[in-house]
Structure formats: structure tokens, C-alpha cells
Amino acid sequence: MVTKKIFSFVLVIMFLLLGSSSAKTYKVGGSNYGWTVRDDSWAEHKEFHVGDSLIFEYDQNVNDLTQVSNSLQYESCDNSSPKAVYNTGHDVVTFKEPGHHYFITSNHIQCVGGLKLDVLVVHGPSSPSTPPPPPPSSKNHGPSRQIPSSPPPSKHNGPSRQIPPPPPSKNHGPSHQSPPPPPPPSKILPSAERMHAVGDTSGWSVYNSYYYEKWSEDRQFRVGDTLFFEYNKHINDVREVSNELDFESCNPTSTIAVYKTGHDIVRLTRPGVHYFVSLKSGLCHAGIKLRVTVQPSTEDVTVPDVPKMKLSPINRCTRWWWLCSFRRHH
Template structure:
């Protein structure tokens, strides 16, 4: 479990899994060890642990996170189709994206066959329309990637595989600002109303 996975409660690729309910973990290496629950909602509310194992030479503490974002929704891109060419539906990912609302703090989960496809994030609408893969913001090819939506705006994702982009393997995501929820007025029970009067 690494720091980024710990921070975002990503349990997709754990270093080890403990599930007996009474596990003993022997810490044999110095440094930081990160533990989380695979229950995402429980992890987000704090069921996670960082353990620092000291040795002779001091290790500096980890840097504080740059910005703490609220817990958002996880969107599995393409749902059951995942991130792959969908035959005879070249607008599949456009429709998928248009049916959803994405906000700062949400996560995009990309799953794909890394032998067949990859994932590139690009900068602009022009690059998106022309399938320009020459200067991507990021290149992913691990078969599964978690992309955190950290600021409002438009994010663009494509594949570099010839023929797959033309067949519709491209995604444009409009990220909305954090929604400012207005707290509901406290509801008083009938008993409380009697006491107040």
C-alpha cells in the first residue's frame, strides 16, 4: 500500500490482504507502512493507518498533502464495458459522460486490457478532436488507473491505439466545482416541539 493509494483509499492493488479478523503483521522493514480497509466508505471516514518503523538513520516525515479534497463519487468509466472499443457505438463514451455529473473530488476508474489499449490524458479540445497524441499530459498503460478530479474544467482522455480512437475510444469529462450543500433546518420531533412551546 503506497501513499497515494492510502490517501485516495484505493484498494485495487494491495501489497498484502489480511481478512481473518485477528491478523498479526510483522513490520520487518524501516519506513512507512500504509494500511486501509477495502470498504471504501469506511476508509474515507478514517478506517486507515500509517505506521512508521524507525531505524538508525532518521527518515523525514512524509510531506503534507497539497490539498485535501472532500470524498466524491467513484465512476467506473464505461461501466460494464470498461475502457475498450465498443463495436458499432462510436459515441458510447460521449453518451456515458453526458448522462453523469462529475464534481471536484470525484474519481474516474479506468479498467482496460493493457495488451490492447492504453490511456492518454491530453490538454485541449483541438487535440481531442484531431486525436493528437504527440504531447499528452499523462500516459497510462497499467490496465487500471484511478484519476482524481482535482479542479473544475474539462478533462480529455483518448487512446493512442490506431483505429480505436476512430471507433470512439475517447472521453471528454466536464468537472463541476464543489457543490455547496446548504444544511437543512433542524427538524424537531413532536416531543421537542412540545418542550419548546
């Protein structure tokens, strides 16, 4: 009899453990590609919970896995202050908290090419909800006392006494009207900041100024947008100059800023024309130069709400008389 009870108890414990365990493991990119190519559709129809794990498989000689803290680092492929770095080639990451989890590769060319992953993690489906707090217990253990829904009838059997209305105001002049409310604030159009990869997949390395001229003409740039320059830092650089003359002549005398990391992000902070050239080894004369016309930010474009004009009684009568006279003549 004791053996049966112990066996039943073990079965119940195993059932509870198996029933409460719902963590899943996913291989990023599927079994064919892994963490090697861009695949925007892999995570679209999946729901990730706290306790689930991701497996990242890749060649550790050419790639790695970097977890960053926020969407700005994720969008700009910034791995300067990572949250965690994995480089085993077979990394297992388990989600311990809900929210967005951002993963990129420190191989900047592959990251800009799309090798990155944004995962939204929610609480586990079997997480018990917090029960509401119990009502305060009454010290009186007897039957609860109900509050009457209406006051007891008055002992006075006469007719009910009504409260007279307040006396009229002594001021017989026109009533004082409150001033009209202020007009609603202007509607501000939403901002739409974007990052532009200069030269697209060719980067900052095409020896043809017409190529970058055409690239710029096909896009619209606004204050707040960023330009991303990708190039070999050993033979190239990026210089921003201030005027058209230095841009055309490849002259560095009016240099505003110099960038030479090989993957530079330049934020466009003011409207107008911006000039960028390369002055290493005569590459500017070879055609590596860019002119960008920047429009004001959409945050600076406001649409005011014009209040409707109200006509006075005299203006309404005059307008009605004019319309009636016009109709009689026609």
C-alpha cells in the same frame, strides 16, 4: 471424600471455560457461494467480536484474499501495499483487534465488480470492564470526621452586618459597550467525492464514441472525484490531452498524462473540460474517447450567514408613522 472434591473442582473449571468461550466462526458468503460473488447483505445483520473467525472459500486458481489497511485502498481496490495475502482457497482469518477490517481480491475486475468485504469488529461481549480505581485510604483508622455544612454561629449576638453595595462610578457619561461579537463562520457544504468506473461494466473498450458521450452526460463530475479505466493493457491505453482539437483529431501532441496499467485511477483535480483518448492501434479513431466536464468541489461552495439588520429607534418610529399614515388613507 478427596475424589469428590477433585471431581467438583474439574467440573467448575470446565464450566468456566465453556461459559467464557463465545468466539464464533462465519463462512463468508454462506454455504452456497463463498468468496466468489458480490453479496452486500451477508454481513448486514451480523455482529463480529474480537476472537471471531471468517472462512473464505474460493478457487485459488482464479482468485485470492487480500487484506488492506484502510478505506482508501479498499474503495480503490489498491493491493499494492497489502496488510496480508491469503491464497489457499480455504483461508481462516481470526480477528485479534477491534475496528474496521478490509478484505479485497487482487483480481481487479472482480474487486471493482464488488468482491470486497468491510467488517466492523467490536470487543467481545464477555470482556470485563475495567473497575474504577478505589478511593484513597485514610491513614486515620478512627471514625471519619464530618465537615460541618454551615459555619459556626458568631459569638457576636448583635444583628448581622451586611456588606454595603459598591459606590457608583464617578464617570456619569454613557456606559462603554463592548464591541459586537464577530459573525459566525460560513457554512461549508460537505464533500461527496466519488469514483466513476468509465463505461461501467464494458470498461474502456467500446468502439463507439457516442457510448462514452452518453455515459458522461448521465453523470455529474466534481473536483476530487476519480475515474477508473479498465482495459487490456496489451492493446490499449489512456492518454489525457489538453484541448478539443487534439481530442477530435486523435492527436497526441498536447498529451498531459499517459496511463497504461490496465486499471488506471485518474483523480480530477481542477474544474473544466478534461479530454481522454486511446492512441494504441488506432482505437481513438474507432471511438474510444471521453470528454468530461468537471464542476467545482462542494467544499468550494460556501453559504455565508448574512446578519440581520437592526433598526435604530428613529428608523422604527419613522416606519411606524408611515404604516399608520398608509392605513388612514386606505
